[in-house]
Amino acid sequence: MYKAGIIGCGRVANVHAGGYEKASFTSLVAACDIDEPKLQAFSEKWGVSRQQYTDYEEMLEKEELEIVSICTKDNQHPEPTIKAAESGVKGIFCEKPMAYTLEEADKMIEACDKANVKLSIDHSMRFEANYRKLFKIAQSGEIGELRCVRFNNLGGSTSINSLLHDTHSFDALLFYADAEPSWLSARVQKEDSRETITGCISFKNGIYATFEYGGRRNYGTYELILEGSDGTLSAVHGKRNSLDLNGAYSWEPFVRIWKKSDGGLTGFRDGEPIETEKSDPWLAGIEELVQCIKEDRENISSGKVGRVSLEMIMAIYESERQNGARIKFPLS
Structure with a gap:
């Protein structure tokens, strides 16, 4: 014990x-x-x-x-x-x-x-059962070769402090790309107290990512999209799966899959629902930590991995300072 x-x-x-x-x-x-x-x-x-x-x-x-x-x-x-x-x-x-x-x-x-x-x-998405299932599907080839990872995290005001609070989003890009970033380009638009951040990241394995984060919306939502050569996966969060309502189960997303073989752009927009499960990512995170101690191995959400998502956020503001220039990793 x-x-x-x-x-x-x-x-x-x-x-x-x-x-x-x-x-x-x-x-x-x-x-x-x-x-x-x-x-x-x-x-x-x-x-x-x-x-x-x-x-x-x-x-x-x-x-x-x-x-x-x-x-x-x-x-x-x-x-x-x-x-x-x-x-x-x-x-x-x-x-x-x-x-x-x-x-x-x-x-x-x-x-x-x-x-x-x-x-x-x-970074709970690395531990949560449904998001790990998405990773396995993407890796299995069911939607072809993974080409792009996208997220939209919308609502409220945004600053570097709120970005740092939500390193989940950038860690998700890192998790699903399954490679280190090569470069990042981003712009930060300011309107009153709000910021909207948009950008793209190229990873060393050829996968790229795009993102929109933050303000200029009067509602909040989170959407993650994995685009393969032959299909797409999407996971959406909303009010119904908030921490306030569901406690540890707040990470259970609404998930859909569409494959090229299904046909039609309507199918692409709708996709087929994937059954999800209630899981406790904090329990899973503790179980992973204990196994790392027992097996003397690196954690799937180690400090070294966590540092990279922090580095990506720092690169956003450096890119904006340089008028959207590509910022190469590692940061100097």
Whole structure:
């Protein structure tokens, strides 16, 4: 049984706690937050009321934890990750974004490598059963050779902070392309407090990606499209599968497939529904982390992989600074 602790007891900490509770090989034994009422409520809910801390370094010193979840605010992930690695834990499950700068990300990776700690970044689509199924279908050749990955993530205001909050989208491009990026070109359009970001990415295996992200919409939706030489897959999120309504099941998308053999542009627009399932990506992420510890291997959502999605976001603003120029990877 792996002893686990959580640093940061806000909303997302609850789905981490649920994962530890469901896993047969982990036990949540400690929690930390500087907000004492929040800490107390969280600890009582998840049965760790005797191991409450307002200082995470004290928790790391006293509890001899083996796995730690980092669920602090977005810009506060690096320091507790590094301290946890230095404390002797075996695995760290860090919320996205892993950091706000590449320098911070490098320090996190270095600390974990030095201590032989398995670092996992919570890019949930890599763990969620339906999105993994899409990956397998795309890899199987059922829609031919994968040519392009697209996403539209629309609604609300956008800034580099919101992009960093949603590194999921750029990690999805990386996940489905299954290769490192070669170059990126993007433009950032500003209107009042809103930004709309559009761009394209070329990957080293010849697959390319296009994206639209952000503002100038009065509604919110997420659509991921995988285009093959002989067909297409699409996955759509909406209000019906929001975290507020469905908790850990919020990642269950609406999925359709169309193949050239089906014929017709109407068929292309509609496609055939693919049956989906309810799955808990946080449980799956914890299971993956434990297997990495046992097998001494890299995580499918490792810190090194998480760094690339962060690098892609940085490249967007560098491209805009250079009037949409192609920005080559790795960034200098």
